[in-house]
Amino acid sequence: MADGNEAAQIVKDLAAKIQNEPKAPKFSFDVSTYKGVTMHLIEADVPQGEDELQKMFGPKLRVHVGTGAKSVFVAVGKDSEALMQKLIDSGASDQGGVRPVGQFRIKLLPILQYAQSIETNEVIAAMIDTLSRASDGGDVMVVQKSIVNGQESRMLISEGVLQAVGSAVRQVQQQKMQNNGSF
Structure with a gap:
């Protein structure tokens, strides 16, 4: 503003x-x-x-x-x-x-660690384990800038976030297999 x-x-x-x-x-x-x-x-x-x-x-x-x-x-x-x-x-x-109109950056690892401290969850634990080994800590960044007659938004999701999502999916699949014997 x-x-x-x-x-x-x-x-x-x-x-x-x-x-x-x-x-x-x-x-x-x-x-x-x-x-x-x-x-x-x-x-x-x-x-x-x-x-x-x-x-x-x-x-x-x-x-x-x-x-x-x-x-x-x-x-x-x-x-x-x-x-x-x-x-x-x-x-x-x-x-x-030159500044963008708006921007924010978060690291997913501390957020997940905090959530896990409130209530333990195997899916979140798997994501934390993956992000703990990632070099980026799970960065998500959004940058918005003005362009002629509009606005351009760019979202960057680090490799660590993608790996953590993959870990979460694998954990959910394992839980389903244990509970139902199938997917």
Whole structure:
């Protein structure tokens, strides 16, 4: 988004629309400023009985939104404020240049390890085993850039992800054979 103030206004408009809802999240705007980025906080109670979400986020889901003149940062989780500051610091060290409209990159291995820590699963274990031996850790990257009269999106899936999916399929097939004696 070219205008961080516009992004903040969108969130403020949303907050105004849902403010009378009984389970609406709490919005706090203009909480602080860090290196020219205005910090906003959205907090929502994590429902009782949602053990996995409670382990992941604690009793409250915290979303920090940082808006600058030409930037928007979003960080979610228990340490979202510290993460937000790291994002801002890393952006400040960037030397500029042509930027895509949007991009994200995730590593599948830590996500699977976390899921396995909550509830063990043989399929996930097989994927973790495969990704632990892969050199890339299971990278998935999406990059979007502007083109004349449109937008171009590119998705990159590393070899480790493909190998992990293959391991998952083999594990499911083995489980079916053990349970049914056939596919």
